[in-house]
Amino acid sequence: MSKKRYTHIFFDLDNTLWDFHTNSFHALHAAFQKFPNLNESTGFTTFFNTYSKYNHELWNTYRNKKVAKKELVLQRFQKTFHELNVSGVDAGEMNSLYLSEMPKQKKLIEGAVELLEYLMVKGYSLLIITNGFREVQFKKLEITGLAKYFNKVFISEDIQSPKPHRQIFEYAVKSSNAPKNKSLMVGDDWEVDIRGATNFGIDAVFYNADKQNDEQKIKFIKQNRSLVYSVNSLKDLRSII
Template identity: 55%
Template structure:
């Protein structure tokens, strides 16, 4: 194994449990705005919202949509599809949602213990595609901020993962060299492919895709892998990530 000195972590769904916290935050926001009782099933609505929000974030990451459009469309489009149209209310709903997000502090299982172990030996940093008004607050409220030397937020840097520019900025600002840097994340496109194409090693955290590693290694010409949920990721020139892990706790076994 290479001698790493700098570990760059994604935040949402790598350390901070975005799926759980976003559900709870949106539920709280809808209760605050009087929308919750108008829904027959919040679970059914959230499934629609999750799908639409995921798609809009892909567009945002590829710079095909602005933040201003994303934060409005994700609520207005999902409520329209659900059957409870709220034209012109998207920005207000977004404000309530983002005000609730940093208050939710559920972490990915083992996150705190892993950071406790690793920060004694490595310099830890965050590279996240989240919005500036909530990402720092998430770290503070979750009591994670003291583990990290640097926090890089795409909106502040001016470019999201997987762009080369954000990785270049992060390494330069951290005085880190490529050969001593490792990116850890749950998004193949943003975290793994971005780091791979920039030229640093990666750890892909996924409880779905990792079942397919033997298949990928045996068939290096495979270009697409599908997980249990029907999501897929594109391989880059047939490459897999440097490391695959099912659970965050496995990172300690690799690095300690």
């Protein structure tokens, strides 16, 4: 099958280009060390795993528009403190320290810079669609040097519509003057990035770093009217575009 010609490529940021798993671990550890009460009451690994559980749950709720940002950022720490019987630590202060440490972390997904260099030379219009918080996402892009590759950055907090909702994809595509049939979304989250993009009607690439083998996903790829590709590394994108 011949390659389809795309002109606009929309990237997710976290865990697609910026290594969220690794960077969030180190950012939270830096914040954790500034609270003696935490060091005395629990080990960091237990704290991180408990926090990650609640953070994941609350982000799913946030994407479904059932919790506000100000509640999310406090509850993820409040719930962690409650489960671990931690007292004397302010959830708001913990969150502020954590978010201040996040953009300082610079680890990127392997092959990210090489891919973006390749695509920029080829003349593609490169854009970001992300669900992260505005004050953090722009700093990540600047500090890692990724900002120079992207024409526009679309953040759910600004648009008031998180992925996978149709509105954020529609806003991003229209604001970029991107033809839908020449637009491609690249992301690591099947439900948020891939279903979101294809439900809007644009093609998508599932960055499947964990090599998930889910029959429902394979069936979706075969049946959906939009094209859905799956790659295990960013360098494999070159074979598609």
